[in-house]
Amino acid sequence: MLRPAGEARYLPRVAHQPDNLWIAAALVAWFGQSARELPWRSAVGAPAGCRRDPYRALVSELMLQQTQVGRVVDKFRAFIEAFPDAATLAAAPEERVLACWSGLGYYRRAKLLHAAAKEIVRSHGGVVPSSVGSLQGLPGVGRYTAGAVASMACGQAVALVDGNVARVLFRIRGRDATQGDAADMAWAWEDAEELVAGAAAAGVDVPALNEALMELGATVCTPAAPTCDRCPVRERCTGFAQSRQSSIPRPKPAGVRSVITCDAVAVLDDRGRILLEQRPATGMWASMWQLPTIEEAGRGRRDREKVAAWIGLGDADQLRRLERFTHTTTHRDVRFTLWMYRSAAVPAGGGSPGRVWKSRDELGDLGISNAQRRMIARAFESALSTGGATLPVRPRR
DNA sequence: AAGGCGGGGAT
DNA sequence: ATCCCAGCCTT
Numbered sequence: 001m002l003r004p005a006g007e008a009r010y011l012p013r014v015a016h017q018p019d020n021l022w023i024a025a026a027l028v029a030w031f032g033q034s035a036r037e038l039p040w041r042s043a044v045g046a047p048a049g050c051r052r053d054p055y056r057a058l059v060s061e062l063m064l065q066q067t068q069v070g071r072v073v074d075k076f077r078a079f080i081e082a083f084p085d086a087a088t089l090a091a092a093p094e095e096r097v098l099a100c101w102s103g104l105g106y107y108r109r110a111k112l113l114h115a116a117a118k119e120i121v122r123s124h125g126g127v128v129p130s131s132v133g134s135l136q137g138l139p140g141v142g143r144y145t146a147g148a149v150a151s152m153a154c155g156q157a158v159a160l161v162d163g164n165v166a167r168v169l170f171r172i173r174g175r176d177a178t179q180g181d182a183a184d185m186a187w188a189w190e191d192a193e194e195l196v197a198g199a200a201a202a203g204v205d206v207p208a209l210n211e212a213l214m215e216l217g218a219t220v221c222t223p224a225a226p227t228c229d230r231c232p233v234r235e236r237c238t239g240f241a242q243s244r245q246s247s248i249p250r251p252k253p254a255g256v257r258s259v260i261t262c263d264a265v266a267v268l269d270d271r272g273r274i275l276l277e278q279r280p281a282t283g284m285w286a287s288m289w290q291l292p293t294i295e296e297a298g299r300g301r302r303d304r305e306k307v308a309a310w311i312g313l314g315d316a317d318q319l320r321r322l323e324r325f326t327h328t329t330t331h332r333d334v335r336f337t338l339w340m341y342r343s344a345a346v347p348a349g350g351g352s353p354g355r356v357w358k359s360r361d362e363l364g365d366l367g368i369s370n371a372q373r374r375m376i377a378r379a380f381e382s383a384l385s386t387g388g389a390t391l392p393v394r395p396r397r
Numbered sequence: 398a399a400g401g402c403g404g405g406g407a408t
Numbered sequence: 409a410t411c412c413c414a415g416c417c418t419t
Contacts, residue, residue: 061415062415063414064415066416067413067415069413106416108416109415112416140417142417143415143416144416145415145416160414162414163412163415164413164414179411218414251412254411
């Protein structure tokens, strides 16, 4: 019997999931009615042959890695305004890129995106490549991100799997998966590729299907308490049929959260400037600016003499404690103590080479984590409310 | 294969 | 409090 080349290869796989075409069609139809309006879904700037600007798609996908949509929207708009294309981004100093990434977290992504822009200029003539292979060769672009740009921006019929897609597929198939498990993610990729192959063969809009899977995971098929009464594929969902939707995937065993104790010192001069230092280029808050800060594992506290000595400020009596708070991230608790150093005499170099005075107006041009921004704001507020009687201070010559 | 990397929304 | 998010890179 004659059949087209290649058909025999995937036909058994399609037959393995006979609901796939129905599911794909239902998802695409639902997405047409339910899609949120998001800035990176605009067709603005899309070159011929693309539904969206691949550069904007790349920026949005990097920002969206492990980060929820609601926290990205405004940052994305500002970033695109500052760096409207790959060439502009490639030519920008890293300082400005990190400033635009402030508050988003996972700051390595900003450096990787910056490097990707340079690579796009050097090797791709300033045009974001459209093949999965070329995309995945860019810094910061893995299998998911490459699939997302190739599919949703460039219209290609390739699969993509992120946390949302994986969860949706686990539930539809009734797979007893564990959150973040590598074998389960591999299964999800195979399942998504099978779904996409069948959809493409039937003429279904694959980019819309991919985006529908993600949108469903983000808005309906949510991790806890999915709203199945709003789900377009409920009637073909094994998890729902078995009332297991809320226990798929199983949560990963909780990891141990380490504790770090930090003492940060705000030093202001009589011109309203504040003393800052830049963190190392790797590790937590890489290359971000901060108040002079001591960082130590564990929950031990330093007294004011020790803080003054470690920070390199001479007069411990001028150190006043402003606040304590705990900054919690996924992997650790960072216990901050914020100090104000009020003295007419600040050691040369702020007590340590590499520290610089920055005015309040300049802070927007610097990469600064949210925890540090909070403390800096508190310090300025305190200085203003206290008045000039004991402040400001002047750097010692 | 496992660990590191932010910050906040949802529950 | 705990979980997880449009993941990726390094070891």
